[in-house]
Amino acid sequence: MNTPNTSGSSLESQAAKFEVDISSRYRTDSIFKTLTWLAISIALLVLATLIVDVLFDGLPFVNWDFLTNFPSRKPERAGLLSALAGTIWVMVTVAVIAFPLGVGAGIFLEEFAEDNWFTRAIEININNLAGVPSIIYGLLGLQVFVRVFGPNGWFYELTLAIKESVYQLLVEAFGNNSMLLQWVYGLLTDADGQITGVDITGGRSIITGGLTLALLVLPIVIVSTRESLRAVPDSLRLAGFALGATRWQVVRDQIMPMAFPGVLTGTILALSRAIGETAPLITIGALTFISFLPENLQSPFTVLPIQIYNWVSRPQKDFHDLAAGGIIVLLVVLLVMNSTAVLLRNKLQKRF
Amino acid sequence: MVNESAQIATEPALRAENLNVYYGSTLAVREVNLKIPKNKVVAFIGPSGCGKSTVLRCFNRMNDLIPTARVTGTISFQGTNLYAPSVDPVELRRRIGMVFQKPNPFPKSIYNNIAFGARINGYKGDMDELVEMSLRRAAIWDEVKDKLQESGLALSGGQQQRLCIARAIAIAPEIILMDEPCSALDPISTLKVEELIHELKQQYTIVIVTHNMQQASRVSDLTAFYNAEALEGGSKVGYLVEYDRTTSIFHNPAEKATQDYVSGRFG
Numbered sequence: 351m352n353t354p355n356t357s358g359s360s361l362e363s364q365a366a367k368f369e370v371d372i373s374s375r376y377r378t379d380s381i382f383k384t385l386t387w388l389a390i391s392i393a394l395l396v397l398a399t400l401i402v403d404v405l406f407d408g409l410p411f412v413n414w415d416f417l418t419n420f421p422s423r424k425p426e427r428a429g430l431l432s433a434l435a436g437t438i439w440v441m442v443t444v445a446v447i448a449f450p451l452g453v454g455a456g457i458f459l460e461e462f463a464e465d466n467w468f469t470r471a472i473e474i475n476i477n478n479l480a481g482v483p484s485i486i487y488g489l490l491g492l493q494v495f496v497r498v499f500g501p502n503g504w505f506y507e508l509t510l511a512i513k514e515s516v517y518q519l520l521v522e523a524f525g526n527n528s529m530l531l532q533w534v535y536g537l538l539t540d541a542d543g544q545i546t547g548v549d550i551t552g553g554r555s556i557i558t559g560g561l562t563l564a565l566l567v568l569p570i571v572i573v574s575t576r577e578s579l580r581a582v583p584d585s586l587r588l589a590g591f592a593l594g595a596t597r598w599q600v601v602r603d604q605i606m607p608m609a610f611p612g613v614l615t616g617t618i619l620a621l622s623r624a625i626g627e628t629a630p631l632i633t634i635g636a637l638t639f640i641s642f643l644p645e646n647l648q649s650p651f652t653v654l655p656i657q658i659y660n661w662v663s664r665p666q667k668d669f670h671d672l673a674a675g676g677i678i679v680l681l682v683v684l685l686v687m688n689s690t691a692v693l694l695r696n697k698l699q700k701r702f
Numbered sequence: 703m704v705n706e707s708a709q710i711a712t713e714p715a716l717r718a719e720n721l722n723v724y725y726g727s728t729l730a731v732r733e734v735n736l737k738i739p740k741n742k743v744v745a746f747i748g749p750s751g752c753g754k755s756t757v758l759r760c761f762n763r764m765n766d767l768i769p770t771a772r773v774t775g776t777i778s779f780q781g782t783n784l785y786a787p788s789v790d791p792v793e794l795r796r797r798i799g800m801v802f803q804k805p806n807p808f809p810k811s812i813y814n815n816i817a818f819g820a821r822i823n824g825y826k827g828d829m830d831e832l833v834e835m836s837l838r839r840a841a842i843w844d845e846v847k848d849k850l851q852e853s854g855l856a857l858s859g860g861q862q863q864r865l866c867i868a869r870a871i872a873i874a875p876e877i878i879l880m881d882e883p884c885s886a887l888d889p890i891s892t893l894k895v896e897e898l899i900h901e902l903k904q905q906y907t908i909v910i911v912t913h914n915m916q917q918a919s920r921v922s923d924l925t926a927f928y929n930a931e932a933l934e935g936g937s938k939v940g941y942l943v944e945y946d947r948t949t950s951i952f953h954n955p956a957e958k959a960t961q962d963y964v965s966g967r968f969g
């Protein structure tokens with residue numbers, strides 16, 4: 351092996367071995383710049399075509415009547431009031447369920463849980479769940495929320511049996527006419543004086559749809575929460591602990607305020623996904639034609655994507671244009687939701 | 703070689719006996735025995751990987767936060783073993799504060815940087831007063847008194863580190879641990895922090911890890927020199943080589959390894 355020569359002449363010969371060729375490197379540079387520019391242009395072009403097409407077809411139909419009418423067989427009288435109301439009800443339900451559960455699970459996994467095989471297994475499963483097709487969640491919702499916890503479901507039968515045996519036991523123990531029995535009987539029966547089981551979801555209802563979509567987006571909320579928490583530097587945690595803070599105090603006062611904007615962004619993305627979902631809601635049996643407004647969480651419902659799907663699948667051209675109008679309304683709802691969250695985030699984000 | 707006479711002048715604030723620290727199954731530091739006297743500044747010096755920071759983090763049980771870390775032996779603090787089951791690490795860390803290598807103020811106002819520790823530890827006194835007193839003691843009051851509501855992150859690195867020291871002393875600790883507090887600072891900021899350490903030892907016991915030997919000789923009363931030896935299989939284990947008055951360590955060390963290190967022959 352040659353020992354490297356450190357004299358001047360060798361340094362020159364060493365320098366001569368470099369072929370800088372700056373122009374060809376810049377050429378590669380600009381080729382790549384063009385390619386990436388092309389990629390973004392195609393994406394934007396497709397989006398613009400879609401929006402322009404939808405606006406042309408649908409905009410003439412979007413007016414006050416369209417928003418305040420119920421669906422109808424006659425295109426000129428059809429509106430999407432029930433779908434709009436259903437979407438708002440379901441989205442609020444999803445947010446109320448998925449936000450605390452997802453953020454809580456994310457905080458637990460990132461800040462509190464020990465790193466062992468159990469938490470790693472949970473982690474892998476959550477990441478996999480984020481990729482499960484939404485129709486599978488629809489089947490889950492159908493089985494669990496409609497059949498098990500719905501009217502005349504397994505849970506209904508179970509609670510009915512429990513109530514009846516409690517009643518029987520009391521009759522045997524205290525006789526038919528005791529005060530206690532009167533009082534318990536009042537608790538066990540419905541308005542008609544019948545002993546009934548507990549129907550939690552009411553079947554194909556808003557709460558069923560909300561729970562199903564909440565399960566669908568939960569992995570997204572958890573993963574984005576964890577990522578925002580991971581982005582907070584560890585030095586802040588150590589600083590908190592060194593001052594005698596408990597883990598919860600560190601999370602509440604130092605980590606969450608920094609991670610919150612990211613958590614909120616993740617939740618918005620999750621809700622944006624949920625608002626466009628159709629398949630799982632059709633699977634659980636959300637209706638396609640509803641001419642009344644939801645009254646409570648157990649009401650039947652429809653949502654905007656289902657209404658759009660319903661209109662698109664009709665043969666008449668007018669209904670297709672109504673569908674375009676529905677898409678515009680859906681996009682506006684989405685934009686309003688996202689911008690509210692962005693405003694909220696900017697308000698909460700302290701500039702430090 | 704540990705010089706007893708140098709250490710027993712005052713009652714020790716901390717006393718480590720047969721301290722071993724493991725990470726997983728690897729021994730990181732072995733058999734450390736030393737006493738930290740009250741109201742003195744003790745410097746830990748030594749080459750990288752010799753375990754001086756590891757030992758420092760045992761004193762307020764920050765090693766508990768590393769899942770694999772395990773400690774054997776005892777550290778006595780006011781007559782109780784820090785690692786006894788009855789000792790709560792959260793309570794302990796209020797009494798033994800810590801300043802880190804990189805300044806790490808919270809992304810909050812200067813005022814809230816100080817108030818956070820007091821608030822979580824249930825401070826009942828006047829918060830404004832406490833903030834002012836802590837900042838004064840950390841010799842940064844004059845620089846920040848007009849901008850207490852501004853971000854702690856807007857300060858220079860040296861100011862941030864003094865803010866972190868103010869934050870540490872706001873919760874009235876008895877001992878302050880400093881893990882290379884000046885290694886990320888420029889010489890002038892370093893000088894200010896060193897002057898501050900000099901002031902603080904009137905009231906606090908200070909243990910400081912440093913890579914800067916001039917700093918050790920300037921600020922400390924006692925110096926502990928740690929070294930590492932390679933084991934079979936490539937891992938290294940740190941141990942305490944020599945612990946004595948700082949003047950002895952730098953001018954008349956008993957061990958050859960100490961002599962070589964302080965004169966710059968290795969490390």
